[in-house]
Amino acid sequence: MRVDLFDFELPPERIALRPARPRDSARMLVAQGKGNPAFADLTVRDLPAQLRRGDVLVFNDTKVIPAQLEGRRGEARIGATLHKRIDLRRWQAFVRNAKRLREGDLIQFPQDVAAIAEARHPDGSWTLAFTGEEPVEILLERAGTMPLPPYIAGKRPTDASDRSDYQTIFAREEGAVAAPTAALHFTPDLLAALDAAGIDRETLTLHVGAGTFLPVKADDTQEHRMHAEWGRIDSAMADRLNRVRANGGRVIAVGTTSLRLLESATGEDGVIRAFAGDTDIFITPGYRFRAIDGLMTNFHLPRSTLFMLVSALMGLETMQAAYTHAIAEGYRFYSYGDASLLLP
Incomplete structure (x- = not known):
């Protein structure tokens, strides 16, 4: 149709x-x-x-989960929205400003959270592999925000009540x-x-x-x-x-x-x-x-x-x-x- x-x-x-x-x-x-x-x-x-x-x-x-992350690869700002778990440390994510990202790059997020841009998928999303040994869920509680839909997030910032x-x-x-x-x-x-x-x-x-x-x-x-x-x-x-x-x-x-x-x-x-x-x-x-x-x-x-x-x-x-x-x-x-x- x-x-x-x-x-x-x-x-x-x-x-x-x-x-x-x-x-x-x-x-x-x-x-x-x-x-x-x-x-x-x-x-x-x-x-x-x-x-x-x-x-x-x-x-x-x-x-x-608080799956919205804002970080940097060098001087470039990188936004990531996790959308599907692959395994314990790897998530598939939609990435903003992805043109500044290459396979193997390290993205630094707040609160000492980091992930490696492991692979780019045909649909433009990326596999992000989180570093360290802490469960990814704990890392997200530290560094992530609630992933409000773009038609809300584009009109106001996420705040504590959204949790x-x-x-x-x-x-x-x-x-x-x-x-x-x-x-x-x-x-x-x-x-x-x-x-x-x-x-x-x-x-x-x-x-x-x-x-x-x-x-x-x-x-x-x-x-x-x-x-x-x-x-x-x-x-x-x-x-x-x-x-x-x-x-x-x-x-x-x-x-x-x-x-x-x-x-x-x-x-x-x-x-x-x-x-x-x-x-x-x-x-x-x-x-x-x-x-x-x-x-x-x-x-x-x-x-x-x-x-x-x-x-x-x-x-x-x-x-x-x-x-x-x-x-x-x-x-x-x-x-x-x-x-x-x-x-x-």
Whole structure:
């Protein structure tokens, strides 16, 4: 499909620079039925009433690490955003001012943290090998900052509040460089309300990479290649989800990261299975969903793989209408923005 079909105009003032407070006070646009142009304007606190007893929400428990680093190679300033772990000391990273970098160069970061630019990849990213013996996670806590998306970081500096604002209440498994932002809306009070309504919940792990923010530069979706991300679903959870669907309940993914891993773990027979490894699944209109019955997600960038994904779920015309409605009604967009509940 042509990538320009997924373009739209977003006024800059619609980009949220801070999350709603409290988190579950964010607005939520509800779309039900593929091809249905009618939308409901609610808040995230209304979520329990929009679901049915026996449904299950699937969250991503990945934890964002302070993966943004600013350093120097000699006199040259070098910025690095780690996006995928290779092994204990090596990470793949997107590098700013990479033209000043050569293989074997040493990059000095603050707090005596250093890494060797080991190899350049075809996509322009680099393998960085951190020196010393301390765990890389400790080095990042010393020298790194939270890797806010470029559409926020370009408008204000990262500060201390982002350390908590950019983590979900489910965050446990360290390794993400971007938050699974749909789950940022959840609070203990909202979880208690979901429990009272008989809505179950499960967690999986997908370590979100910085590639999620990269624009699609190709003119046709067939020419785009996704960056791989590592994820895991255990067999016990897969069995529980299969039982939910067998009993008539719905599997609702909270966030596109949860959705992508669930779909990666599900066969053509519709059975969800244990999964551990990389996924680079790219979902565009025409895809047949096998694992999920709905999605809660934020509002996404134009021409992005995530807007393509929601268009595959609900239909391109429906999502174009939903986004037009959201812009007109003053919804807040992107990572710190409002939510949508999509029930095809």
